[in-house]
Every structure is written in C-alpha cells, then in structure tokens.
Amino acid sequence: MGAQTGGGGVSAAGGVALGMVGGAIRISTPFLFVSLGECITEKSGRVNLGLEGTLVMGAMAAYGVSYLTSSPWLGVLAAGACGVVLGALHGWLCARPRVNDVAVGIALMLFGVGLAFFLGKPLIGPTAPHLPSVSLGWWSASGQVRSALQVNALFVLGLLTTAAVRFVLRKTRWGLVIRTVGESADAARAMGYDIARVRLLATMAGGFLAGVGGSFLSLFYPGSWNEGLSSGQGLMAVALVIFARWDPVRCLLASLLFGGASALGPALQSVGVTSGYYLFNAAPYVLTLAIIVLTSSRDRALLGQPAELRMAR
C-alpha cells in the first residue's frame, strides 16, 4: 500500500469515512444481489426467507468449483445454479396446498446452511482463485482512496443487473406477467396465466441472484470459505427489500447504506477504536430493525407492496 497521502495525511475521521465508503462498496455486493433476487420473487407475490441458506450454499459451491476448476467465473455460475435448485425447491413446496411460504423459507435457511457446512467441510483450508477487481481510484494519489475504490467485478455486474431487473420488471412482457401475478392472482388466473409456474420461475430467478451474491463472499471478500462467512446478510437483504419498496434502484441505494453500516465496526477498529467493537458490529442489524419499524405502519398498506403479499400477512 503506497502511503502517499496527498498533503497532510488523512485524519482519523476521514479514515473512518473512507473506510466506510470502501466498505460500503465492498460489503454491499451480496446485499445487492440477494435483495434484487428477493425483489423479483416478492414482485410475483411470494416471500422467500430462505435466501440466507442460498447465500451460504452459493458461497460454498462457488469456492469448491473455483478450487477444482481454477476458474472463479465457473464458481459464480455454480453458485447461481445452486440458488436455482434451492429456489425451485421453495417454489415447488409453496405450490402445495396449505403450505406456508414463510415457514418453508425458514426451513430452507436451516437446510441450506447445514448442507453447505456439511459439503464444505473439506474446503476449509485450501485456497481457491479469486475474482478479479477493477480499480476505480486511479485518479487519486492517495493509497487509501485507491484501495477503497478497488471495486470488485461482481459489483459492476451488480450495477448492470440492477438496471436489467428494473428494465425487465417495468418494460417487458415477462415483467408485466410477474407484476400481475403479484398484484392480483385472480386477475392473472382469469387471463390464463399459471400462477404457481410464474411464482416458481420468479423464485428460481431470485435464487440464482442470491447464489451469485454468495459467491462474492467466498471468492472476493472476505475471500475464503469458512462456517462464519455469512452473518445474516441474506436475511437483512430480505428486510432491505421492504425498505427499498420493491424497487431495484432503491435496492442498490439501500445495499450501499447497509454496506456502509456493516463497515462501521472494522473501520473504527482500523483507526484504533476497539471498545464497543461488538456493538458497532451490530449496527447493521439495529439499522435494519430501525428502518423496518419506521417504514412499517399499523393500518396502512406499504407503498409499492405487491397486493398479494399484503393479503398473505
């Protein structure tokens, strides 16, 4: 790290701020992919709480495949494929009569995490090739700025995916079908659409993105496979979709905000503030909770919420 801080050096507060900006970009990627995935699923009128399990399975699969084939991008694909399978399982179970989608999500979360730990046991230790990163800090002479803006290729892909999801949901026939099923299953049924099939496909697409988000954890940051890899990011991302009001672009902004909150603890630690470390690390959970408390309402339906979800609650 070239310690050429331009001018009189970066102050501690600046260091924390910079660390949080860098952290926001770095840590937000899994949030972004999972929340985009959940956004698609929820737009079709179904909730998949199991994306935490998908995230961890994706991380494990990506690491394993990247290790075996020495191609991190194949790992990303494998992670997405795992997500598709878990999403299909969720969609299939939820299409049975009287089966509760929230409960299925919890079960898949426990199952996915357990299976990932089971299959990933031999992967603790060996190193797999990582994903490349793109340097966006070339304009700055400060080493700190440049390392903060060392952006991962998946983040760039995430930006493109955000635009793509927005376009598909708003401007295409598929998007219209998904939104119709999510707004009124009866209307969609009357128009001849197969509700269960649309929701199954939407859950599979959501699972794919969540799996890709998991590959970021094991192939870039933190960048190895172990059992403490995810600390509930998949879960927070689901809450984040509510905050983002089911809008892909707001999902991106919310992910950056959450990434910044998650980076608070490590950023403070790097400038020597160590007391209250655990409390600062709990910041994203507290922030999530505060946000859903503030944005929820006792009797008013949430703005932008698919109507079928409203009826399910």
Next chain:
Amino acid sequence: MGIGVSIGVISPVTEPSPGGAAAVVATAEARLAARRRSVEAFAVPSAAILGALILFGIFVALTGRNPLAVYHEMYRGSFGTWFSFQNTLQRAAPLMLTALATALPLRLGLVVLGGEGAMVLGGLAAAAVGVHLHSPMSVKVGMFVVGALVGGAWVAGAGVLRAYRGVNETISTLLLNYIAIALLNHMVEGPLRDPASLNKPSTLPIGDDNMLGNLPGLDVHWGLAFGVAACLLAWFLMQRTTFGFAARMVGGNVRAALLNGLPVRRLIVVATFLGGLGAGLAGAVEVAAIHGTANASLVTGYGYTGVLVAFIARGNPLGVVPVALLLGGIGASGGLLQRVFDLPDATVNVLQGIIFLSILFSDSLYGRRWARKPAVAA
C-alpha cells in the same frame, strides 16, 4: 392471566343448536371428523418424519456410508443406552423451553424465531443477577425469575412492534437474535467480564454451591422438570382457558376475532411474552445447571432447533415434549456420528433441515385421503 380473559361475546356460538335428527347426524359427523383429525395429527407427522429419515438415508448412502449402520449408531447415541438417554433428556430440556417461544405465538398465526436471542439474554441476565445474591435458594429463584422475565420482554418487544406497528415479526425476531448475541459478547468481554476468565471471557461464576442440581436418581438436571412443567402449563393455558381460546381464534381468523371484539393486539403481546418467558428460562437453566457463568457457550442454536420442534408439534405445547425428545436425541447422537463415521458436525443440521422440509410438505396431506366430503342432509 389478567388480560384478555373476559370474553363474553363468544358464548352464543357454543350453545347447542335446536333441531331434531339432522342435528344428531351433524354431531355424529362432527365427532367422526374430530376423530379423523386426531388420527391425522399423529399419523401425518409420523409419516413425514419417516419420509425424512428415508431421504436422509439416501443422502448418507450417497456419501458412501451404510445408512442402516448410521441409524443404528444414532439410536445407540440417543436412546439405546442409559447414558445416552440421559444425554438426550439433558438436551431436550432447553428445547422444550425454547420451542414455547415459537409455539405459543404460532397459535395466533405468528412465526416468531426469537428463542435464540431470548435464551442468550435470559442466561446473561440470570448470571448477572446470580452473583449478587447469596443463599443458594435465592440465587436460583432470582436467576430463573430474572432470566425468564428478560427473555419474555425481549420477545414481547417483537410482539409489540407487530401489534402496534405492523412490523413483520419473523424478520424482527431474527434481527433481535443477532443483536442479543452482540450484546452478550459486548457484556462478557466488557462491563461484566470476570478478570480471571482469560481464554474464554465470561461473567463472574455463580459458585458451585449455587448450581442447579440433578433430578433424584438421574444424571439429568432439574431443567427437564421445568421444561415438562412449562409445556403442561402452556397446554392448559392454550386449550382450557378463555385466553387460549381467544388466542387460537386469532390464529384461525383475525378478522372474525376482531369482529368479536377480541383484544387482538394485547393477545399478541401476551402470547409473545409468555413464549419468551420459556426461552429466557432456558438460558437461565443452562447457566445455573451447566456453565455456572454466562459466556459464548450460551449461543448453542437451541433457539433455532426449538423453532423446528414447535413446527413439528404444530404449535401444540403437549406435542413439544415428545418432539423435543426426538430432536434432543438427534443432537445427542451427533458426537458419535463424528467419531464412528467421520461425518461432519453439520450432519445433524442436514437431518434437521430435511425433517423440517418434510414436515412442511406434509401440511398438504391433511384431510386429503381420509376426509370425505360430509353428506349433505336433504
């Protein structure tokens, strides 16, 4: 239960309807349907667990091990010997208590996952209070009361948010679990740390004399008795009191409950509080009977296994007892599976996950082959 007991509105429903033979036929039909339901309530979950065991057997076979040998060892490690059975009982005790945190709100149609956080904070609060009390009896009573109340308040917080603010209780309780664990880590490494605990930061020990002893004639602590008693109490509350009736009515149809003037919001808060009491007590018992101090060992995952217990028991507190024994047994056999078959410790989680999915799938089987449409009396 001072709150929500006075419900005079529902009595007309229970009055016998006037009428002749048609009414008699109708009650006979109803009785038959009730019997069918009680058979189903046992047969469907049993079939689901059997199906899960078959699926897990296939999974084990795919890893190149003999599933029958694995199941034999699992039986030996859980129920097969007196020693392992006591281990199973010891693990089942906290599961009965944490399961209540999910089971009671489940009757109101709420999916609460806050048992883990309530257990962790209950244990922490119990340990913090225990060191300030003196006689062995007051230490225990103080720990259990404080631990249970803290757990109750923690889960009731999510209940309040749900009732008065419409916050999704599933997500809020999961977030509260992470926050609770962060609080535990902060307190045991900071303000409440015993300076003598070097490798594993802990609170001050409550002292060997103040520990919770074993049940007479068993190598199992009193927590088991607490667990069974709490489940019986919860069952009585839910099935035999007006509070329980009102709560189940909310779970059946919120709008009907509201139209009947039931205090739905208060019922939600009370049910989450009572459930949290159980999980908080579980934490206090773990500290008083096993660890003697609060530290990271309190984060056991019992809270999440309790969710599974509650779902398999379909929220029925009486069903929680045998299901907790079953899952306690699965947990107890995990160590043996590691030693004998070199299976990872997550094997138990995989089996639990498969059982959970299978149980949820079985929800679609109720009333399918057995219940025919009642003949319409002309």
